[in-house]
Amino acid sequence: MQKNIDGLTISKIEFLRKELHKHNYLYYIKDDPEISDSEYDRMMKELIELEKSYPDLSSPDSPSMRVGAPPLSVFATTEHTIPMLSLDNGFDDSDVLTFDKRIKKNLNTSDEILYTAEPKLDGIAVELVYENGRLSRASTRGDGTRGELITENIRTIRSVPLLLQNSDKIKTPALLEVRGEVVMGHAGFKKLNRNQLANNLNIFANPRNAAAGSLRQLDSKITAQRPLEIFVYGIGRATNIFAESHWEYLCILKKLGFRINSLIKSGLTIKAVIEYYREISEKRNSLPYDIDGVVLKVDSLKMQQSLGATSRSPRWAIAYKFAAMQETTKIIDIDVQVGRTGVLTPVAILAPVNIAGVNVTRATLHNEDEIKRKDIKTGDTVLVQRAGDVIPEIVKVIDSGRTGDEQKFSMPANCPVCGAEVVREKDESAARCVNTDCPAQIKERIKHFASKAAFDVEGLGDKLVEQLVEKKICTSCADIFYLNIEKLKTLDRMGDISAKNIIKAVEKSKKISFSRFIYGLGIRHVGEHLAKILADHYNSFDGLAKKLPEEIEAVEGIGPVVAESIFNYFRQDKNLEIINSIIKSGVKVIYESAKKKGTLEGSAFVITGVLETWTRSRIKKIIESAGGRVNSSLSHKTDYLLAGKSAGSKLTRAKTLGIKIIDEDKFKSMLDS
Numbered sequence: 051m052q053k054n055i056d057g058l059t060i061s062k063i064e065f066l067r068k069e070l071h072k073h074n075y076l077y078y079i080k081d082d083p084e085i086s087d088s089e090y091d092r093m094m095k096e097l098i099e100l101e102k103s104y105p106d107l108s109s110p111d112s113p114s115m116r117v118g119a120p121p122l123s124v125f126a127t128t129e130h131t132i133p134m135l136s137l138d139n140g141f142d143d144s145d146v147l148t149f150d151k152r153i154k155k156n157l158n159t160s161d162e163i164l165y166t167a168e169p170k171l172d173g174i175a176v177e178l179v180y181e182n183g184r185l186s187r188a189s190t191r192g193d194g195t196r197g198e199l200i201t202e203n204i205r206t207i208r209s210v211p212l213l214l215q216n217s218d219k220i221k222t223p224a225l226l227e228v229r230g231e232v233v234m235g236h237a238g239f240k241k242l243n244r245n246q247l248a249n250n251l252n253i254f255a256n257p258r259n260a261a262a263g264s265l266r267q268l269d270s271k272i273t274a275q276r277p278l279e280i281f282v283y284g285i286g287r288a289t290n291i292f293a294e295s296h297w298e299y300l301c302i303l304k305k306l307g308f309r310i311n312s313l314i315k316s317g318l319t320i321k322a323v324i325e326y327y328r329e330i331s332e333k334r335n336s337l338p339y340d341i342d343g344v345v346l347k348v349d350s351l352k353m354q355q356s357l358g359a360t361s362r363s364p365r366w367a368i369a370y371k372f373a374a375m376q377e378t379t380k381i382i383d384i385d386v387q388v389g390r391t392g393v394l395t396p397v398a399i400l401a402p403v404n405i406a407g408v409n410v411t412r413a414t415l416h417n418e419d420e421i422k423r424k425d426i427k428t429g430d431t432v433l434v435q436r437a438g439d440v441i442p443e444i445v446k447v448i449d450s451g452r453t454g455d456e457q458k459f460s461m462p463a464n465c466p467v468c469g470a471e472v473v474r475e476k477d478e479s480a481a482r483c484v485n486t487d488c489p490a491q492i493k494e495r496i497k498h499f500a501s502k503a504a505f506d507v508e509g510l511g512d513k514l515v516e517q518l519v520e521k522k523i524c525t526s527c528a529d530i531f532y533l534n535i536e537k538l539k540t541l542d543r544m545g546d547i548s549a550k551n552i553i554k555a556v557e558k559s560k561k562i563s564f565s566r567f568i569y570g571l572g573i574r575h576v577g578e579h580l581a582k583i584l585a586d587h588y589n590s591f592d593g594l595a596k597k598l599p600e601e602i603e604a605v606e607g608i609g610p611v612v613a614e615s616i617f618n619y620f621r622q623d624k625n626l627e628i629i630n631s632i633i634k635s636g637v638k639v640i641y642e643s644a645k646k647k648g649t650l651e652g653s654a655f656v657i658t659g660v661l662e663t664w665t666r667s668r669i670k671k672i673i674e675s676a677g678g679r680v681n682s683s684l685s686h687k688t689d690y691l692l693a694g695k696s697a698g699s700k701l702t703r704a705k706t707l708g709i710k711i712i713d714e715d716k717f718k719s720m721l722d723s
């Protein structure tokens with residue numbers, strides 16, 4: 051039953067909503083949070099509790115609605131008042147030059163046309179409708195005329211404003227229809243698929259499918275768990291919005307609290323658009339989300355109006371698409387690889403095929419269930435996809451290519467490397483080789499141990515590791531620290547200098563943070579993120595090794611499956627011996643939890659570009675817990691610009707301002723010092 055409502059409660063609820071809206075905006079749109087995640091969670095919890103006690107005060111635009119609403123039984127549909135058209139495509143420079151010529155001809159001008167250009171996100175097009183500043187409806191593009199109403203699902207996306215931002219320059223429009231693209235970033239996609247696998251659910255083939263599947267959930271509480279993001283790119287109907295160019299529209303949307311892609315450029319001639327396309331193509335693989343081309347739009351709204359649209363697409367815009375990342379080829383054979391935890395992964399050996407400039411000869415088939423689900427057989431003609439730098443995948447079998455001679459795959463009963471028994475546990479999709487001394491597992495464990503995110507032993511590449519294991523010089527990760535020139539010189543093509551360099555790299559790797567050490571051990575389910583959580587919490591291996599699963603699970607961010615896996619790892623004497631042997635060799639561990647606060651005391655950081663090791667929120671926490679602070683923009687007060695891959699204008703500006711520029715390695719060494 052609802053308690054009596056008093057004025058104080060109403061103002062408390064209003065205060066919490068306002069604060070949560072503000073901090074959501076600062077975090078997700080401005081990328082410049084002012085409070086910690088735990089402070090945000092505390093306020094959200096308080097609001098949810100108050101709204102539960104006073105249901106009459108609930109509101110659809112309360113920030114609490116981001117957790118999802120009661121499930122629907124079916125999606126209703128809605129008509130787009132202005133159809134959501136598609137875009138014409140261009141595939142090479144000449145298509146784009148022809149487009150520009152046609153524009154000039156239609157406008158009867160020989161003057162340069164100016165364009166706005168932006169990356170074309172590979173996501174799901176949606177329309178958001180705001181009435182008097184509040185999100186009232188959201189729908190998918192559907193067939194362009196009618197889409198499905200997915201309002202509750204859209205509300206769960208943190209970068210979607212539930213209320214428009216107040217701006218002194220813009221009167222809140224009575225009606226505003228905003229169009230954009232919902233995407234799932236690579237990091238979120240990987241995490242989601244890891245979760246799906248751990249829970250024995252089907253994995254998604256690519257981020258676009260994952261975004262589509264997440265948006266089409268009848269239960270918005272599931273959507274709320276999915277790492278979706280939105281970037282908006284245009285306006286449908288609107289009252290009180292006055293602009294002369296597409297670029298001005300985007301600036302208005304930004305002021306109203308929407309997320310606009312930071313790579314958009316305006317005022318480009320057609321020649322500059324082509325250069326922009328090349329720039330974006332080069333950045334493509336390092337972007338945190340998938341894109342499939344560049345969209346260029348005539349910037350002047352007057353010109354847009356005069357050019358009009360066909361029934362299918364506007365005449366003033368075109369998508370300059372990247373070369374296809376999918377090709378068809380044949381599966382010659384299906385090989386089985388053994389991973390570091392013994393998991394057997396079937397891999398398709400393909401008739402070599404060139405996909406957007408890369409020669410592809412293998413594609414992962416994930417597991418037996420995935421092969422069954424896609425009905426893949428040796429000899430099949432298949433559609434292969436390459437996305438970013440991930441291992442190519444089979445999208446589907448081309449049924450018309452079947453001859454009847456194709457061969458069914460079945461998982462071997464014995465490990466193809468050591469011959470040990472292969473087991474598939476109940477509720478697991480993976481089949482495993484049970485022999486932890488299997489040479490394939492040892493090789494993969496050592497490769498992982500020496501990898502960049504773990505001990506980072508420079509020069510100890512895959513081929514070398516394979517030889518070291520085959521010649522029985524290394525039977526565990528610890529043996530790396532007992533290598534010497536004589537042992538190394540027994541390897542093929544290993545001279546004095548190379549051997550010395552490897553010994554030097556091994557010595558250099560001996561100073562390591564606890565989190566990288568934990569990650570390097572390759573404990574099942576413990577990736578970089580969980581290793582960091584563990585290292586923040588425990589201050590020694592002893593502290594961690596003695597814990598019961600329920601104690602490990604009590605650490606925030608650690609679930610029961612991971613806790614059990616860590617517990618089991620430390621119950622095996624062999625693992626403890628390896629850790630002891632590593633420490634005995636002189637490895638010096640820097641324990642994060644024991645690190646005295648203040649390593650970065652008083653230092654101001656700005657972060658730019660794509661970081662490989664940490665997410666933005668994680669690195670912010672690391673800097674803050676070491677006494678530093680993170681700002682979103684550069685100024686004379688900035689001490690360091692931490693620049694990741696594809697750093698752009700901030701990097702140039704930092705150079706001009708004479709600010710110290712550091713990369714991730716340098717940052718790690720600052721933390722370790």
Ligand code: I6G
Binds near residue numbers: 134137168175
């Ligand atoms: O499907 C689209 C993706 C991106 C678009 C679009 C866009 O701009 C960046 N713009 C228009 C005008 C349309 N579709 C129709």
